[in-house]
Amino acid sequence: MAELKKIPLIIDCDPGVDDAVALFMMMAQDRYEILGITPVNGNKPLENSEKNSLMLCELAGREDIPVLHGAHKAVFAEGRTAGAIHGATGLGGVVLPDPRKQLEKEYAWDFIGRKAKEHPGELEILAIGPLTNLAIALLKYPELAGQVKRIVIMGGGISTGNMTASGEFNIWADADAARIVFRSGIPMAMIGLEVCNEGRIMADEVAALKAGGPVSRVAGQLIGEREERSGGKGAVLCDALAAAYMIDPGVMTEVFDAVVDVETGGFITEGRTVAKRIYREFADEKANTVVCWHIDRPKLAEMIIQLCKKLDG
Amino acid sequence: MVRKVLFDCDTGGDDATAMCLGVASRDIEVLGVSACMGNLELRQTLRNALHLMEFLGREDIPVAKGSEKPLVRELWVGDKNERPLPIPGLEKLKKQPHQLDAVEFMAKVLRESDTKVDLIPLAPLTNIAKLMMFHPDLVREKVGNIVLMGGAMYFGNVTAAAELNFYADPEAAKCVFNFGMPIVMVGLEVCEKAYLCYDDLEKIKAAGTKPAEAFYNIVKQSLDTYGSRYAEANGEKARVYMYDSITVVYLLHPEIFTTVKAKVRVEANSSICDGMTVCDTREYGVDPAEKTTTVVLDCDREKYVQLVAEILKEAK
Numbered sequence: 001m002a003e004l005k006k007i008p009l010i011i012d013c014d015p016g017v018d019d020a021v022a023l024f025m026m027m028a029q030d031r032y033e034i035l036g037i038t039p040v041n042g043n044k045p046l047e048n049s050e051k052n053s054l055m056l057c058e059l060a061g062r063e064d065i066p067v068l069h070g071a072h073k074a075v076f077a078e079g080r081t082a083g084a085i086h087g088a089t090g091l092g093g094v095v096l097p098d099p100r101k102q103l104e105k106e107y108a109w110d111f112i113g114r115k116a117k118e119h120p121g122e123l124e125i126l127a128i129g130p131l132t133n134l135a136i137a138l139l140k141y142p143e144l145a146g147q148v149k150r151i152v153i154m155g156g157g158i159s160t161g162n163m164t165a166s167g168e169f170n171i172w173a174d175a176d177a178a179r180i181v182f183r184s185g186i187p188m189a190m191i192g193l194e195v196c197n198e199g200r201i202m203a204d205e206v207a208a209l210k211a212g213g214p215v216s217r218v219a220g221q222l223i224g225e226r227e228e229r230s231g232g233k234g235a236v237l238c239d240a241l242a243a244a245y246m247i248d249p250g251v252m253t254e255v256f257d258a259v260v261d262v263e264t265g266g267f268i269t270e271g272r273t274v275a276k277r278i279y280r281e282f283a284d285e286k287a288n289t290v291v292c293w294h295i296d297r298p299k300l301a302e303m304i305i306q307l308c309k310k311l312d313g
Numbered sequence: 314m315v316r317k318v319l320f321d322c323d324t325g326g327d328d329a330t331a332m333c334l335g336v337a338s339r340d341i342e343v344l345g346v347s348a349c350m351g352n353l354e355l356r357q358t359l360r361n362a363l364h365l366m367e368f369l370g371r372e373d374i375p376v377a378k379g380s381e382k383p384l385v386r387e388l389w390v391g392d393k394n395e396r397p398l399p400i401p402g403l404e405k406l407k408k409q410p411h412q413l414d415a416v417e418f419m420a421k422v423l424r425e426s427d428t429k430v431d432l433i434p435l436a437p438l439t440n441i442a443k444l445m446m447f448h449p450d451l452v453r454e455k456v457g458n459i460v461l462m463g464g465a466m467y468f469g470n471v472t473a474a475a476e477l478n479f480y481a482d483p484e485a486a487k488c489v490f491n492f493g494m495p496i497v498m499v500g501l502e503v504c505e506k507a508y509l510c511y512d513d514l515e516k517i518k519a520a521g522t523k524p525a526e527a528f529y530n531i532v533k534q535s536l537d538t539y540g541s542r543y544a545e546a547n548g549e550k551a552r553v554y555m556y557d558s559i560t561v562v563y564l565l566h567p568e569i570f571t572t573v574k575a576k577v578r579v580e581a582n583s584s585i586c587d588g589m590t591v592c593d594t595r596e597y598g599v600d601p602a603e604k605t606t607t608v609v610l611d612c613d614r615e616k617y618v619q620l621v622a623e624i625l626k627e628a629k
Binding site: 159162264265269 | 468472473474576578582584585586593599
């Protein structure tokens with residue numbers, strides 16, 4: 001049987017505890033071919049995002065994946081980070097050997113522009129950090145909007161934020177960029193805080209990871225540190241849900257179509273993702289986003305465990 | 314214990330259904346009604362409130378004229394068409410508005426009451442914000458519960474972010490939620506759970522009272538006019554929402570509702586979120602002592618319909 005052509009994919013990220021798990025999942029699956037990783041200033045400063053991306057590729061035995069040079073601040077505004085939420089380096093208490101692998105000289109946005117042109121109508125992007133690199137790419141290469149097939153993001157919340165009452169970190173950290181991306185016309189899928197708060201990883205699942213090989217153990221430690229702080233509620237692992245949805249959309253048990261836009265100003269709503277459901281009042285409008293709403297939690301956990309196991313060989 | 318209640322309304326069919334319940338209930342004494350612009354222009358909301366009280370045979374309940382426009386913005390109303398209530402007697406309407414304006418009328422009622430008075434705001438919060446700004450001590454001393462209809466925790470209706478009442482006057486809503494008193498917020502989530510369809514109409518009519526007749530006529534007309542829009546879009550039975558009616562059912566029977574505590578603030582200075590109720594329910598990052606709003610999210614619909622029918626039956 002002829003091998004199916006893999007879907008070209010770029011992963012834009014700010015590793016990040018949950019980014020690391022998402023990267024493991026994507027490096028293990030075989031539906032997509034990862035053309036490159038584009039780190040961005042986010043959970044931690046850009047330097048951490050870049051270095052962590054290189055180290056995680058090496059740990060997973062995927063030195064072949066190019067890691068590009070990303071944006072060090074928000075597209076228009078100053079850069080924001082998540083403080084100590086992801087530990088000192090972005091990978092919690094996990095210490096990995098310094099990378100031998102080098103960062104590419106090319107900028108993230110030029111790489112995205114080039115790959116979209118090489119794979120018109122096919123390229124998909126998994127974006128699990130602030131959307132700065134993608135916004136710069138759209139500003140520099142407006143034709144990108146017609147070339148990218150889909151962007152799956154972890155970001156936003158319809159009813160809540162985390163950094164503020166309205167702002168989820170990835171959107172809040174660069175709301176201008178998020179608005180550019182949501183208004184680009186590229187079909188989006190959004191994994192927001194509602195579903196993320198549902199898709200928690202529990203202690204027994206952490207234990208299963210810790211009993212595995214080197215990649216599983218690192219995933220187990222990263223998730224375990226969060227699980228321990230959760231008071232038994234389980235670790236919230238936002239980015240892993242976005243990876244899971246790309247690999248198997250069936251992991252989501254409810255999604256809906258919406259027009260999503262982003263508040264860039266506001267006294268109390270900066271970074272809010274605002275969603276119109278496409279039925280009833282707004283039935284005439286065309287959706288730009290599939291909003292993921294509920295998840296099969298045990299299936300998510302099983303996917304994480306099995307994909308890490310696969311990387312461990 | 315009979316609760317004393319003031320209604321502030323932009324009548325509006327669903328406002329009228331709330332007042333029908335208030336007038337019918339033997340556990341509620343309606344001390345007065347104030348009118349505000351909102352669904353309709355003030356001219357119409359005032360006339361409709363007077364008409365309803367006259368139809369219900371409650372000419373004794375004062376109806377006061379309130380705000381014609383928002384606190385600081387230009388006037389915006391939901392509907393500029395003529396929208397009389399679907400009840401008879403408009404052409405021979407005799408009842409006149411109270412001589413005081415809405416704010417001073419409410420202040421007088423509060424001052425003269427020896428016990429606390431519950432506020433049921435069902436319109437843009439313009440009148441209520443003025444009452445709180447002009448008579449803060451009186452409000453803190455004499456207002457009991459504030460159970461209002463407005464806002465949304467998830468999705469707006471006029472815009473993606475904002476529900477109609479607060480879209481119409483975001484500054485007023487901001488003022489009220491910052492006043493510092495606990496509020497029960499009946500937002501769009503619970504309103505859409507407590508829908509009414511044709512199957513429910515007979516139960517309402519069977520109550521056999523004047524308030525039941527008005528309630529029935531309003532829901533029937535609304536179903537005939539708007540009910541199919543939802544049905545066609547979703548392949549379901551025709552349904553309508555009597556948003557404001559839920560406040561009264563909540564006041565009397567909070568046990569049939571599901572709620573969450575939140576720190577609620579209203580956006581009035583944004584690009585796309587003006588009028589949005591930001592409901593902070595986070596575990597971290599917000600002082601639990603500031604979660605003073607009870608956001609009503611869900612209800613047992615069958616019980617809601619049953620209670621509506623029972624309350625309507627209580628009318629003398």
